[in-house]
Amino acid sequence: DIQMTQSPSPLSASIGDTITIACRASQSINRWLAWYQQKPGEAPKSLISGSSRLQGGVPSRFRGDGFGTDFTLTISGLQPEDFATYYCQQYYDFPPTFGQGTRVEIK
Amino acid sequence: QVHLVQSGAEVKKPGASVKVSCQASGYTFIDYVIHWVRQAPGQRPEWMGWINAANGNTKSSQEFQARVTITRDTSAATAYMELSSLRSEDTAVYYCARQYDSSGFYFFDFWGQGSLVIISS
Numbered sequence: 186d187i188q189m190t191q192s193p194s195p196l197s198a199s200i201g202d203t204i205t206i207a208c209r210a211s212q213s214i215n216r217w218l219a220w221y222q223q224k225p226g227e228a229p230k231s232l233i234s235g236s237s238r239l240q241g242g243v244p245s246r247f248r249g250d251g252f253g254t255d256f257t258l259t260i261s262g263l264q265p266e267d268f269a270t271y272y273c274q275q276y277y278d279f280p281p282t283f284g285q286g287t288r289v290e291i292k
Numbered sequence: 293q294v295h296l297v298q299s300g301a302e303v304k305k306p307g308a309s310v311k312v313s314c315q316a317s318g319y320t321f322i323d324y325v326i327h328w329v330r331q332a333p334g335q336r337p338e339w340m341g342w343i344n345a346a347n348g349n350t351k352s353s354q355e356f357q358a359r360v361t362i363t364r365d366t367s368a369a370t371a372y373m374e375l376s377s378l379r380s381e382d383t384a385v386y387y388c389a390r391q392y393d394s395s396g397f398y399f400f401d402f403w404g405q406g407s408l409v410i411i412s413s
Contacts (some may be wrong), residue, residue: 219399228387228403229337240401272336274399280353281398283336 187211187275191284197292202263206287208256208273213238216279220249220258223286224269232271233258293316296326296388296404303410304378312407314388321369322346325391327400328362328373332355332384339398343371370393375409383411 188211198204206219216236221229230231232241233249236256246261266289275286308397314326326342339351343362350362363376371388386407389400 217399218396220398228406229389229400230403231399231401232391233390234399234401255312276398279398281339283338285336 186280187214187278187282189273189275189282189284191236191287193287195288195290196224197290198263199292200263200265200285201277203259203261204263204289206258206271206273206289208251208284210275211258211279211288212278213253214275214277215250217275218256219250219276220247221272221274222269223225224284229272260289278286294359294390294402296390296402298333298386298388298404298407301408301410303412306411306413307367308378309376310375310409311372312388312409313370313372314321314387314404315368315370316345317369319390320365322366323394325394326364326371327389327391327398328360328371328386329389329400329403330386331406332381335384336352336382337387340373340386342398376411378411380411384409387402 188210188282189267192207218236220233223229248259270286272286294318297315322345327342329337331337340356343350360378364371388404390402392399392401
């Protein structure tokens with residue numbers, strides 16, 4: 186199985202900050218990477234697919250980038266509702282696998 | 293809009309089985325694949341398997357292959373996941389999720405609210 190590793194965790198930030206979460210795959214996954222946001226007690230919410238394609242309704246302050254093994258999720262101008270845990274997921278190979286998550290907490 | 297509504301929490305004894313349901317609305321049920329993903333407390337999500345709602349074909353992770361059964365009822369627009377021979381490590385929230393499109397890529401655009409399953413003697 187492809188291993189997905191995220192950093193950092195946790196990540197402490199203030200409202201208005203720009204933050205970047207990294208996700209690394211154990212082998213190349215082309216652009217087949219997704220990002221999800223999860224708040225306590227809720228289901229994951231899809232943010233980005235194909236490394237950089239925003240899902241409908243996702244604010245433009247979220248940006249995904251990367252190819253191959255290294256990917257990033259950047260949130261520009263952190264809002265109160267953005268404090269959550271973020272997971273990356275590869276869907277290049279079977280089975281799909283998730284990173285361990287990055288919890289974004291208030292500094 | 294798309295909604296996936298799951299059945300409620302369950303408490304089961306070790307060795308028992310649990311069946312979780314996922315009722316879809318807001319889209320044509322048979323046009324999409326439904327996946328099952330579980331998340332143990334404080335852990336990353338873990339993919340379990342999928343069902344093609346149109347033809348009932350299924351595929352599951354090697355880890356769960358022997359214990360998981362995924363079915364669907366097209367008349368009720370509902371998918372089901374049954375896990376047998378439960379053990380304490382199966383305590384988790386179980387989610388259903390819709391596959392984004394028919395490309396075969398396992399990206400999940402909508403998720404159910406989750407069903408907590410607790411295994412306790």
